[in-house]
Amino acid sequence: MARGLRDIGDADPQAWVGAEIARARAPGGAESEIALIDGRRVWKRTLATATGETLALRIDVTDRVLREAELAQTRDKALAAxxxxxxxxxxxxxxxxTPLNGVLGFAGILAFSGLSDEQKKHVDRITESGGLLLxxxxxxxDAAALxxxxxxxxxxxxxLADLVAEVARVHRAAAEAKGxxxxxxxxxxxxxxxxxxxxRLRQILANLMGNAVKFxxxxxxxxxxxxxxxxxxxxxxxxxxRDTGVGIAPEAMATLFDAYAQADSSMTRRFGGVGLGLT
Structure with a gap:
């Protein structure tokens, strides 16, 4: 920033110089905004020598400061969105x-209302599909809350014994159906x-066991x-x-704990699910 002190628009040059010296002696120098005589405002960095003497060097860092401010604004907008x-x-x-719980509730009542075998199959399908959607x-x-x-x-x-028994009981029928x-x-x-x-422990173990049985x-x-x-x-x-399923490829392990990542999208088409395992 090749400008002399006469180009600086501050009202009190002596006070400004004193402040500059104090800022320059701070570790790593210091950055501040100044007004030029032509009305423009710029950011500059003032440095001191290793021995603490003031170095008459002012570097114009306006572009960098403005870029950082723009990035911060963009980040804040993204977080708000x-x-x-x-x-x-x-x-x-x-x-x-709320309405889905109503559908499941009435499906449960309907299942005990003297239906034929064919009608019971239809009600079971409603209950099963509604349960998956729920x-x-x-x-x-949970993902939104996290x-x-x-x-x-x-x-x-x-x-622990009750927790493990409950998780196993929930998935035993699905496991037995697959042999x-x-x-x-x-x-x-x-x-x-x-x-x-x-x-939360039950939810985590249920997700892991559910995936193990599914895959x-x-x-x-x-x-x-x-x-x-x-x-x-x-x-x-x-x-x-532990399971004897398809496993996870070594190259996919790095994304295992990402907020939403699937190791292989073809697995979704083959085994079902949307990948909201909440790892």
Whole structure:
């Protein structure tokens, strides 16, 4: 910035020079906005020597500062749009879930109203399809809540044996329908009760077990809970879900915990699902 002090439009040059010296002696120098005599405002950087002496060097960094401000504005707009999208998804999912629960409720009543075998099959199909849609809506709500940082975890006693038995019971019928062996157990040396959020633990294990059953065409699926490394007065709890299914390609492992990523879109067409596993 090749301009002399006479080109600077500040009203008090002496005070300005003193402030410049103080800024220059700060670690790494300092940046500030100044007014030029022609009315323009620019950003400059003032530096000092390694010994602390003021170096009469002012570098025009206006372009960089403006670019950074533009990037920050773009980022803020993107975050606001993301929050608005999450709120919209949350509201719409709630609105869809209310009538869907009504459909499922009446389908349940209809199933016990003296139907013929053919009619019962139709009602079962309604219940099954509605249940799948309700699961999808719940996953969408959870995804929106996670994105908006609205998820609160509880800390309450959780009986591991009850948790594992419940998750296994939910998926046993689907596993048996495919001829899969499904086992679930808690190691003998694992604590009987842990502190955590039972609903979220159940959801995570259900997602993992559901995927294991879905993507395994033959063989076995197992859920095992065991103690891990000691952590001060406590201990880690390791939850292991194993299967003999297609697995995940090594090159796809890097995206495993991305917000929404599918290792192979062809798997969706083959096995179903939309990938909202909430890893």
């Amino acid at each position: 993301s929050r608005a999208k999450s709120e919209f998804i949350s509201v719409m999912s709630h609105e869809l879930r 699961t999808l809506l719940n996953d969408i709500l 994105e908006a940082d609205r998820v609160t975890l509880e800390a309450a006693p959780v009986r 899969l062996a499904l086992t679930a157990d808690v190691a003998a040396d694992a604590p009987e009760t842990v502190t955590g959020d039972a609903a 395994t065409e033959s063989g076995a699926v197992s859920l095992r809970v065991r103690p891990g490394r000691a952590r001060g007065a406590g201990v880690e709890i390791v939850y292991e879900v």
